[in-house]
Structures are given as C-alpha cells and as structure tokens.
Amino acid sequence: MASTPLLSIQDLSVAFRQGEQLNQVVNGISLQIEKAETLALVGESGSGKSVTALSVLRLLPSPPVVYTGGDIRFNGSSLLHAPEAELRKVRGNQISMIFQEPMVSLNPLHTIEKQLAEVLALHRGMRRDVARGEIIQCLDRVGIRNAKGRLKDYPHQLSGGERQRVMIAMAVLTQPKLLIADEPTTALDVTIQAQILLLLKELKQEMGMGLLFITHNLNIVRRLADNVAVMRNGQCVEQNSRAGLFSQPQHPYTQQLLAAENVGDPLPLPADAAPLLKVENLQVSFPIKRGLLRRTVDHHYALKGLSFELKAGESVGLVGESGSGKSTTGLALLRLLTASGAIWFNGQPLHQFSLKQMLPYRSRIQIVFQDPYSALNPRLSVLQIIAEGLEVHQKLSAEQREQRVIDALQEVGLDPALRHRYPTEFSGGQRQRIAIARALILQPQLLILDEPTSSLDKSVQAQILTLLKSLQQRHRLAYLFISHDLQVVRSLCHQVIVLRQGEVVEQGDCQTIFNSPAAAYTQQLLQLAD
Template identity: 45%
Template structure:
C-alpha cells in the first residue's frame, strides 16, 4: 500500500480553527455540540475528519461555511480563520462573497443539492454570474471546460440535461465542477461518496485528488469510511462527541492508533477476506429462482419493443440458515431481483418457488397467504417505520393480520426487542426517539416477528456508521442462526458481502456474470467485472483490524 507521505509544515496555511465551540441556540446550559475544536489545513493537503454520526463532523463543516441553521445552532466561542479572514465575525454579505470564491462544498446527496428544475449547465453558470464579470458566452465556455475537467462525457448533452437525467456519479461530478469552477482555496467534501457504488466512488476520489493536484486546493474531507480515509488522507482527525480525540498523519493513525475510540473504528471495518461458509440448517431448498427476468417498458399501443431488460436469466437456490449475497453496481439489476422475489413487482419471465409454492405470477389475493414466508429489511431505517405508530404497533401489525392475537403478538414483540438488544419498554416509544442503528434493529425485529423462511436485506447496512454497521451485521447473523432463516443480502459493499455471505452472485447490466461460494468468488474471482469491483474497494490493501498494510499486488486483468 502506498500511503501519502507529504509534509505541509512549510505550505501555506489555508484554514486555522482554534477552540471552536458550537452550542444549541435555545439551550445555553446544554452540553456544547462542538467543544474546543482545533484544526489546521494547508494548501494541497487532504485532511480527513472521521467519526460516527453525532460526533460533530458535519457541524464543523457548516460552521466553516457559515451555514449553521439559525435558531438551532450558533458559534459560542473560538476562532475560524481563512487566511486572515475571521469567518465567525464575517457579515452575511462577506460570507456570500467567500463561498464559491474561496470556500466551496460538495454535499453527500447531489439530488438534494441540485435544483431539479434547472439544467445542470445553467446551475454552474449561475455561480459564475454571481461571482464574476464574465460574458454569457465566456461563462458558457468556462462551464463546458470545467465539465470536461471532471471527465463528464458528451458535455454539450450533459450541459442541457436536468439532474434526474444523469446518473449518481455524473451528478456528483456536476457538484464537483460547481464547487471548483472558481478555484477556491478550500474544498469541503461532506460524505461525497457514501451513496455511490465502489467503482463510481473510486472515480470520484481520483477526480478530487486530480483536481486538488491541479489547483493546489486544501481539502477537508468528512467521512465515516476508514477505507476511503486510507486512500486519500494526508492527515486524519478523529472526532467523538464534539471533540477531536486523536490527530495524526495517515500512516501513523492506521499503524499505531493511540485512542481506544480510534482502534474501535478501525476494528469495525469489515475485511475483504471472505469468512468460512457455514453448513445449511437443512438440506431442503426454501427458495428456488429459475430463469428470472424483468423487462420495463415495451413500447406504446401501435409500437412494440423489447423494453429495458433489468434482469435476465437469474437462477439460484437458497437453503435455510444460508446467506446469498447479490452484488453489483447501481443499475446491475440486484434490487430488481429482490423486488421480484418480494413480489413488489411482477417478473416478466421465470419462476420463483418459495417453500414449495410457485409465486412468481400469483395474483395479489392468491399471494397473500404466502406473504408471511418472506420479509424485507430496507436500506433507510428512517423511512421504513411509520412515524405515527409506536414500535409495538409496528411489530404487532403483521402477526395480527395473519391471525395472532394482539396479546400474543405483543408478548412476542417484547421478546424480539430483547433479542435485537433493545429494552422491552421501547415498545411504547416512537421511531423518532431512536438512532438510525436502533431503528434498523427494530426493522429487523419487525421482519422476524412474522417467522419468515426468507429474509431479504436490501442494502440494510449501507446507511449506517461502520461501528453500528458491524453491530447490525452481528445481529443479522445471530437472528439467522437462532431461527434458521435463509437470507438474501443485496449490497454494493464487497467488504460487507465477504463478512456475511456464504455464497455470492455478481450481477452486471441485468445478467449474472459470476456466482458460487463467497470464498471462491471474492477470494479468486474469474470474471473481469468481479475483479474490477474488488479492485475498486477502498482500502483494499489494508487489514484495519490488525493495523497493518497488506501486499499490494494488482489482480490479473484489472487496470487502475
């Protein structure tokens, strides 16, 4: 592994933060959200700010941008200095001048950061119109050039596109272009790759590094992904509960972490080395999928076409107590397969045999008795629970609908709360009173309450911090072992797949390109696409739990 090993003592200091404190505006006596943050970032340096949700990473970035929500958070002390400009004392007009010209920010979710009713080229030009005197034609040419710089294809077409017409990676490139079009001194990137596939993530990380080298920009990169940190950081600051508990150059932090919290974060990173496969709880097959296909579209009344083949000829078997992982990039068809199996959509081809019954083309009425045999845990724990229902009501709804008495369903719900590591009295509380990890535990309990044969986990841990992710993966394995449930695990994270899956099925553009035991598919991949996914996994040359680098040998057939 080649770590960055650059020194910045003699470089121009772009950002200086001293004893920064941020408090709740309406609760002056409450504990501070940020409690004495010190930070220095120099020209050309990538400084990573890491920690779990609630540690204060994003609040730090919003304070630097002067974007703390009014009436909720306020700077209560300390200094933020941008090369001689005191940000905490700057007027709103001065901050508007600084943003884009000297400080720019890339947000995590480009779809919420971009205006959906404006073409993306116009949105980049808007930055130039606000901060420069360029003519309209010059602004257009500058916009097209920055779009070429971030390696967008067919820039004339992309210039005239709306955000929804672009892929997630292309939208994030637009955000980077918008942030860098005025050559700012400081770029703040707040979890810019969290929602992206590993190959797109690798492209974005390389792009940020390339643009940084070209412009000498200082980068404050906020993330909870230690794999990403290992790839891009020069310096790392570890945050916990509003404080920086450890700061070190990347090599020192990964090889010799001092603080228990830092060690905990590193040890929680899943390994890319596949675990040993487990024996099935039974030799019988609980789920058999045969030549499953799904096409969308198909033309209008007077015109017939094949439509879009989202999935084609997908076949596999799943036995009790085993976990099959379906991996691939966005658009590969993995979630389409999961939705077909759950009968959230009706497949256009093939068979789905669940517990001995063919369910692929049953009507909704005929399907209803079979619903209890398969349950799903969704990606976003904040949207998967009804906010107006207590946890107890959410857990009881399914069993009661299938004939269980409310008293028995509530007793079962109380047992399940203990199994997923939450107190019984949490049944009387509402979803907003729990953290993301706790909500996902509740979602798992709700699925298990139905005593299903098959549990589908669709990106069930991708929205969680790495330490919470590890806890939820352990919980899924424990629940599976206790109840003998077969699990279908949909993920784009090969580290997670390596740790929880017995078998892996790799999809690309709707087709299965490789499948088999996880140890073989991930340990000795044969298909070039599988190799490219493994190559793109951030921090692939690092054994985080043992604080050591692995041998750096490119895989055959994979190019950087």
Template identity: 50%
Template sequence: MAGTAGPTAGNVLEIRNLRVAFDTEDGVLEAVKGIDLDVRAGETIAVVGESGSGKSQTMMAVMGLLAANGRATGSARYRGAELIGLAPSKLNQYRGAKITMIFQEPMTSLDPLYPVGRQIVEVIREHRKAGARAARARALELLTLVGIPEPERRIDAYPHELSGGQRQRVMIAMALANDPDLLIADEPTTALDVTVQAQILALLGDLQQRLGMAVLLITHDLSLVKRFASRVAVMRRGEVVETGPAAEVFETPRHDYTKMLIASEPRGVKEPPPAEAPTVLEGDRITVDYALRGGFMGGGGKSFRAVDEVSIRLRRGETVGIVGESGSGKSTFGRAILRLQPAGGTSRFESRDISRLDARAMRPLRREMQLVFQDPYGSLSPRLTVAEIVTEGLRIHASELSAADRYRRAGEALAEVGLDPSARNRYPHEFSGGQRQRIAIARAMILKPKVVVLDEPTSALDRSVQAQIVELLRRLQREHDLAYVFISHDLGVVRALSDRIIVMKDGVVVEEGETRQIFERPHETYTRNLVAAAVGRDFHEVTEAAG
C-alpha cells in the same frame, strides 16, 4: 488541529469551541462538545469516528444546515468570516460557491421531480453568470468527469432512475460545479463500489491539485483515509480524542479508541445451512426492462434492459451475496424477486408461483419477505417517531397487538440492533446515518420474516458497527432460519456473511459460486478486478497473475 490560537493566514476554515445540541422529548442531546479544528488551504483532513460521534453534525453546523431543533454555539470562520449565526441570505454567498458539501444520502438531497441535469444547472446558474446552454454543457462535462455512464442520456434522467452510486456521483458533480475553495465530503464514497471509489478519490485529488481546493473528508472508512488524507482528527461522543498526520495516527495511534477503530473489521466465516435445507425463494430468468423517454408520446417503443435473465435459488438459513459495480442491476434484481418491481421470468416463494399475483394477493406474503433499503433516511418518514416507524409492519400484519405491546416490541427490536430503547421517542433526523440504518433493519426484523433482501445494509456504518451488524444478522439467521439476499459493493462484508456469491455486470451474471471460490479462485477478469480492489492490491497485477 489547533488549540485556542488566533486565526492563521493559511487556514481556510477555523473552528473554535463549537458545540451542537438538539432539543428532544427526552431532553437536550449534546452532539458536539466544544471542538477546535483547522482546515488548511489545499490540504485534505479526514474526520473519522463511529456513527453518532458528531462528525457530520459538526459540518452541518458550519454550513448552517442543522435541523430546526438543533442549535450551534462557538465559532466557525471561513477565511476570517464568521459563519455561525449568519443569516441564510449571507450564508448563501459562501455555501454552494466557496464552500460546498457532498451529503451522505444522495436520494434525499436530490429533488425527485426534476432531472439531475437540471439540478446541476440550477447550482451553476445560482452562482455564475451562465446562459442555459453553457450551464447545460458544464453539467454534461461534470457528469462525464465523475464517471456517469452515457452522460448524454443520464443528464435527463430522474434520481429514481439512477443507481445509488450514480446518484452519489451526481451529488459530487453538483458540489464541484463552481470550483469551490473548500469541499466538505460527508461519506462521499458510501454508495460506490470499490473500483469506483478509487476513481472518485483520484478525481477529487486531481481537482484538489488543479484548484488548490481544501477537502474535509468525513468518513468511517479508514482505508480511504490512509490513501487520501494528510491529517486525521478522530472523534468520539462529540469530542476530538486524537489528531495528527495520517501516517502517524495509523502507525502509532495513542488513544485506545483510535486503536479499536483501526483493528475493527468484519471477521469470521458463516456456517453453511444444512444440506437438506428447503428452498424458500427462487427466481428463474428474471428480466427487468425500463422504457426510455424521447420521441413522440414517450420512448418510441425503446427500452433499457436493467436485468437480463438472472436466476437465483435461496435455501432456508442461506445467504446469497450479490455484488457488482454501481448500475450492474443488483438492486433492481433484489426488488424484482420480491415482486416490488415489474419483471419478466418466474418467482416462487416456498414453491408457490408468485409471478402473477396482484398487490392484494401479495399482501399476506409481505410479512414473510422483507427489504432493507440502501438509503435509510429516504425510507424513514421524518414525521413519525422511531417507535411508529419500527412498528409500521405490526399495524398491518399483527393488528391484534395493543399500542403498549407494539411500543414494547419496538424497544426490543431497537435493542437487538444496538440502539437504546429510549430512542423510540425520537425522530430520524436526530440520528446519524449509521443509526438510521439500524432503525431500518429493526423495522424489517420485527416481523420475523423468512426472507430478507438487504440492499447495502452496512454501507452507512462504520467498520466496528459493521462487524456488530454482521454478527447480529448471523445470530438472527441461526435463531429463526432466516434466508438473506445480501446486496453490496463491500466485498469484505459479503465474504463474512455469504454462503454463495453472484457477480453481476451490466444486468447479467458474469460469475457465480461459493464464497471461498469467488475470493480465492475467481474465473472472470471482472471478478478478479473487484476482489483485488477490495483487498487493496493493484487489480491489473492480480489479473495478470491469474491469467
């Protein structure tokens, strides 16, 4: 970070006294409060801080992508050219070509009506003189580079047909399409499992060296910062509180807030449910097939098996963690056992067979079985206030409540997940990614369900808030005898919250057991690789030692 010095030749981006504010019904909200920041050519600088610290809004201001009620003042210069206040037509000469951004929520950044390959092709042809065939070949090359499996098939897939991690990799491919000078990566590995995180970071590092590209990494994951960044700027409540070389900041942090971030991580072990706890949810040999497109009038009868005869038994007060790499089928399985996804096999809720119930018959049971989605922004209506979003379920399942009662319950639910009740009158775009995830959790918990499937519920949260959410989920579980299916690629959080773990790969279960056994004595090579990557050791080394 620089102070108030003038432009420097070696800087790609120079930010001076940048301020970002939003006009809300509760007044003006200051998200960024006059920060200075330099990004040098070819370097990687990480901007870290908790959710709501202003790190993402800083970069949205630089890119000219603030919401309609937001405004930016101050200066942000790309190689001397002022970006703040620049008309969109002028900004487009830089963004998408010279400056690109990987967004935190890929599902809301990808057009659901077009195949992902076509969307990459459009980015290429917008900034390059490339024919359709050459642009498609480049798109295929990019999908291969970012590790999309079967890129020749996936290039024609729609966003909803890809896993969260695969959608994030598509976003990375789009950002790299035109060999940018500066890549702003806003939580680029949030949706990725630990092994793919390492692959993506290695890819970005390789491209950075080859292209001389500068990378500005926005993240709450300090382990990524340690491995990837040369410099760090720590933000809190819209201000930069500490900056310096990454090694120095981690070894000798000066600010108390930085020390807290470094020390924060989910801790403790969950208490097991009573031995006599009854079973609340069962899935027996659950199978999910997707029809493949192509051929005459469709897929020609061909299908892809996403989940292959996976079973689960969940007791009251128990948490079963489901882990595996992106595309392993874990999220699809979670939806299938709740009857939100057509599937074969048998599902039972409290001994009742729900496998063949239609939507009308399932409706009374929906209050008892809730789902917290992986992508909070995509599941929150931008047209509704937070109070309206959180109380959607109450309108259907507790229609006897008055509007005042619903408003009060919304405030209580928000307070339970660590948000100020005054947030009820604001809209989703006014919150950080982590805050939106907490709103999504509040929406599920307000109905006091018996079973909750949590699909990557902490993926968008910083480590200190992850620990708070883990404790919140534990408390709610104890107080209400809740049963959780916890789907995640973050094994640290899974370890802190789960009684048992199911490990999935390519739609099948490769290992299952108690949490302690999975972490301390995994039997399968795939499981050992996942565990080793999660704890930061070389997994080949661990595999050899265990085998």
C-alpha cells in the same frame, strides 16, 4: 517564519439551544489544513463531523446554534466573527462544499445547465451565453459523457454517480482554495466511488486546493488522506498522519474503529439445511416507448436469466454496481415487479400465484431497505411501525401485539421502553434495528436485505452484521444480501452472485470467488475494494 494555514479551527465549541438549556455538540476541537492538503475527518454518526464542517461557512441556523468558544480562521482571517457581507465573499468563491446526497442538493425543477450557470452568475458575474462554454468544459473535466448533450437534463435523468459529478462541477467552477466534501461517496458503489475519489485527487492537484473530507469509510481515508482527525462525542480524540493512524493508532476508539473492519466469516451452513428458495431464469424487462402515441419500440432488460438456490440458514450475496439489477432481483422475488421465469419457495410456485394467493407468503419473505429513515413512517411510533404487519397477517389482541413488539425489540438489542418514541428520536443504527424488528416480528424464513449497512459508520455496521449473524443462527433465517460493500458480503455470505448490467458475470462459493475470481469484472471489483 511559519506560513499561515489555509484553514485553522481553534478550540471550537458549538451548542444547540433548547429552551433555556445549551446542548454541547462540539467541544473544544482544533484542526488545521495547509494549502493542497487533504484532512479526513472520521467518526461515527453524531460525533460532530458535519456540524464542524458546516460551522466553517456558518451554514448552521443561529439560533438555535450557539458558538460558545473558539475561532475559525481562513487565510488568517476569522470566519466565525466575520460580518455576513464578508462571509458571502468567501462562500462558494474561496470555500465550496459538496454534500452527501446530490438528489437533495440539486433542484429537481431546474436543468443542469441552469443550476451551474447560476453559480457562475452569482460568483463570477457571467452571462448565460458566456457561461455555457465553461460549464461544458467543467462537466467534461468531471467525467460527464456527452456534456453538451446533457445540459438540458434534469437531476432525475442522471445516475447517482453522474449527479455527484455535477455537484463536484458546481463546487469547483469557482476554483475555490478549500473544498469541503461531506460523505460525497457514501451511497455510491465501489467502481463509481473509485472514479469520484480519483477525480477529487486530480482536481486537488490541478487547482492546488485544500480538501476537508468527511467520511466514516476507512478505505477512503487510506486512498485519499494526508492526515486524519478522529472525532467522538463532539471531541477530537486523535490526530495523526494517514500512515501513523493505520500502523499505530493511539486512542482506544481509533483502535476500535480499525478493529470493526474485521467482521469475521459467515456462520457454518447447517448440515441438514433444506432447500428454501429456487430461482430459474428470472428476467425483468421494461418497455421503451417512443412517439406521440407512446408505442413500445423495444425493451430494456434490467435482469437476464438469473438462476440460483438458497437453503434455510444460508446467505447469498448479490453484488454489482448501480443499475446492475440487484434491487430489481429483490423486488421481483417479492412479486412487486412483473418478471418471467420460475420462483419456487418451499416447493410452491410463486411465479404462478395471483396477488391474493401471494398474501400468506408475504409474511414469510420480508425485506429490510437501505435507508431506515425513509423506510420508517415518521408519523408512527416504533410500536405502531413494528406491529403494523401483525395487524394485516395475524389476528391478535392489542396486548398480544404489544408483547410481540417488546420481544422483537429485545431480540434486536433495543430497550422496549423506547417503543412509544418516533423514528426521528433514534440514531441511524437504532433505526436499522427497528426496521429489522419490523421484518422479524412476522417470523419470516427469508430476509431480503437491500444495502442495510451502506449508510452506517463502521462501528455501527459491525454491530448490525453481528446482530444479523446471531438472528440467522437462532432462527435459521435465509438471507439474500444485496450490497456493493464486498467486505460485508465476504463476512456474511456463503454464495455470491456478481451482476453487471442485468447479467450474471460470475457466481458460486463466496470464499472461492473472493480468493480466485475468474471474471475480469470481479477482479476489478475486488481490487477497488482493497
């Protein structure tokens, strides 16, 4: 007799009610997870992955959510039709969840100890003094150094990787039978990502729990999954073993996802490319203050002695883990941070300029940020967002500004008819195109791209990279590309600079470094990226 699956989703259909209309977002999906099995749920943004996962614990508000068909069974019992009192016994106790963004999921006003103790009090009835030992043990297990000394820390005092480890500790404190992880490594660099994946693997083996892992990163699927389900437009288009999916993908969409991993090589550098940016011995430090009078006792160097040159039409990749100084470099080049050293742009000494003298150069050096949702003002329309720079830097009539916005939207592959809509009405990939259009409209010579594809799924990421290459070819744009995704850097950049703790570990021709890395740290990064 066949054993009962740990989790069985049977012909599940989920819709959102808008007035009298039902919008179907998940349509007849069936999935199964056995004890100690890892199922990866893969698909682009808006495919229904997170809706499916949240439906397991009925965490979606009803209304507007309507379950129009199917069932969700855990250890043979229905969750979809269970009373709220029964669900409370399952949530957190038998099924736990790790969310994508720990800074949003953790309470910024409470210490780590208080938040973890709350879990033990709610689910296991433990008093704070009894819970402390178990909390320290669990934090040690998930790799928080000096766990006892970090109990009084608040979330903002932890790094991104440490916050994610606390979220994992919170999820496994109750020793659940099933763990749902919704994109838990998306915003983490490759070294921290590898540590988190190894940790989840070890915890799964130790506790014998099932794991539903939601991701758009196929490298993670290769390392972690036993079986894979591919979703698109609310439907499961393919279910396969991990080996089967990568060796013989069945559905055209799965084949398209795998093909999107190969995004080609950088464009040939123009033979007559003129020098555009020269950076010499760039350093950024922050004072360390102590005592009641907040006297400066030392300095923390976020960036030490960075030097490089960038030509028109050339791309330089800046790679390294969180805290290595990548984003600091971008902000220093824009003169948004106080830095020492020399910055020459088109032969002009930007490092000697006052803020007023810098103003004409602001339009020539633009930046595109990692998260387009937080970078775009939700209260402004797309037209207002993109035209904002023109109002500051160029004297144009309203009609001229609108025409420039229409041209910019067409150039990044968006329908100009959408210009009166707001950022919330667009997908992640569309919002990033809007952010690129906002930077392009001022006709810059240099674009600083700070992790512009890290929050996007593979197929959309490939589209953005293709767009960036075509724009570079058309306008001879120079790119400073900040990323922890080495595959993306390899496909776009001519030079690469590897940073660690603010210092240059290795720099030079991109293909040479990727094929024959000299530094042990670069070798480690490349090994983790494979």
